[in-house]
Amino acid sequence: MNTKYIALSPIYSTDSNLISQATYNKDDLRSIRCLKWDVPFDERKNIIGVYGEDFFTTHVAGQCGLHLCNVDDHWLATVPNQYLKRTVTRQKLKDVSVEDSFIKPVEAKYFKAGIYKTKEAINGFNNLDKDQYVYISTVVEWDCEVRTFVQDDEIKTQSTYLKDGQYYIDTHIPKDRDGFKKFTNAFLNDPEVKLPKAIVIDFGYIKGFGWALIEANPVYSSGIYACDPLKVLEVLIKSCEN
Structure with a gap:
């Protein structure tokens, strides 16, 4: 039997340990820790998934010839407003002129996403690449936030x-469960919404507006929270194409 592997970051975390444990239930699948960000050459052909930090997954995927599924860099700004329920734009950091807005890096997490009065208030602003793209959105109040694989x-x-600005890790949807199901079904089945075959989507309930899309994240570097690790493993493998 030809054993396949999930390549894990050398940084041990609760999430990577859950992925590793999920492979125990598979006869022909195991995990391998890449302690020096390198997969042994003879095993590279047997890697079918990677999990860890953004830079790690990109590096190892390149070694093993994997294509990592993700949405396009401009994706969030193209989603129909009926799902966003707030204004979201994408522009270069140097061109941002709005105040009191939520600002988030489009690509890697070069700075902490958050509400900023001005762009100059971003920690370490002077050392940031001003040509990098960011998302700018109007400030809303989230009642609760839900991660889906x-x-x-x-x-x-x-x-x-x-929930209410505090960590609330549970499989239970604490707000308008029927509305959540109706909203997510409409979003995921809308032909105008372009998604890869495997992705993490975060949804949230905006006070006064209802359920809305928060953002999309790559499976191979997203936290698991209370999700089923076995299901996460299945989606993870689909997100890493040979």
């Missing part, structure tokens, strides 16, 4: 991770 436009597992 999505494969082929279907939620495979989900977990609440924030």
